[in-house]
Amino acid sequence: MQVFVRVVQHGSLSSAARQLDTSPASVSRQIKALEDTLGARLLNRTSRKLTLTEAGETYFHHAEQILHQFDEAHHSVSQLQHSPRGTLRVHSRILVGQLFLVPAITKFLLTHSEIKIDLMLSNHSVDLVEQNIDVDIRIGKLSDSSLIARQLAVSERIVCAAPAYLQSHPPIQGPHDLVHHNCLTYRLNMGSVEWRFLDPQGQTTDVAVSGSLRTDYGPALRDATLAGLGLSLMPDWSVREDIRRGDLVRLFPAYKVCFLEFENGVYALYQRSRHTSAKVRLFVDHLIQTFEPKPGG
Structure with a gap:
């Protein structure tokens, strides 16, 4: 699809090939394969120029829009990874949420206007993947090694x-x-x-x-x-x-x-990924600073 759109935009196989850093023969083969897949001729080729068939015009119109939307989606996701914006879904146990998380979230949102937070408080365990949770605040000894856990506080x-x-x-x-x-x-x-x-x-x-x-x-x-x-x-x-x-x-x-274990703590958990978004990293760093004991406290 991308090769076809570039050929139409540049007006020739050779120009499209240079833009795509490939050979005209490779471009020609890919156009032929696309026509075979669609079961329709898209281009009329002469020695002097290329023209679109009726099917080619229709396909080009839709393909150009799709590629533009793909580029926009790619850019938006890339921005989410590097710029703190979008919605964060956060879950917490009720008491720590009431005493610490709500004030911390309020302060966080006042300084990060492009982020929204969807906060859920309950004393039930949640599955981060199944329930699409970005950050979960848990208390006690941890056993789920599939998640990244950052300790916010020792909990005696x-x-x-x-x-x-x-x-x-x-x-x-x-x-x-x-x-x-x-x-x-x-x-x-x-x-x-x-x-x-x-x-x-x-x-x-x-x-x-x-x-x-x-x-x-x-x-x-x-x-x-x-x-x-x-x-x-x-x-x-x-x-x-x-x-x-x-x-x-x-x-x-x-x-x-x-009650049961002397080993306890308050932890922020999030999914293990090479592409942890900027908003998750920023929010967890903010929580660590919030929970850190102050001098004389």
Whole structure:
């Protein structure tokens, strides 16, 4: 198709051949093959000039438009790869999305006017390919090696409570005291909930906890803890400001605490490709700067 259009535009096989950096014989063979495929003569050839047949005029009109659209598509995709523009589809867990991602996205969009973001928040796992997600924000130990994962933050779990709760309930000396307290828990399954503690000597202790609230919605745990309903096991980044202000108190600072795994983090994941778009790279770099702990924080 491209060879035929160039022949018509340049008026001869030899001129088209020079423009395409090939031989006139090769151009002639490709035109003949195209005519054989279409089952129609496209060019009338004489020793002095080429003219289009009726079929050739129709084919040239459509082929020229198609090649122009192809060039535009190629240019647009190339621009997307090198210039930050277009739509980013982003998914995140609810709590990290609410506390960090929404403010980060707002700041990002204020400085990158040619980018749009389609944000989805849920506590369900997503398939980036199947659901056409550009960037997924995940928490916890990662197992999917087919994706590129860039760590945004270390995610340590901590036990915390409001001062009002601690003042009105029996003192807490060690992890085993939690069995006598209202522990607000995150729903991992329908069975019992255990918090695992790792002391400075490397010994682990599992404590079965229970309380008046169990939920799979992180913001509800944080709000209930702030209100003084009970204790909760929260990611440190989700309550860092609450602790700094004195609205919450961290318990057991010498221990590491978790549900299942001590290895945790907040990650930005995207598909592995040699052609990662500029907008994905720019957005993930922005998130890394946003999540990076500030001096004195």
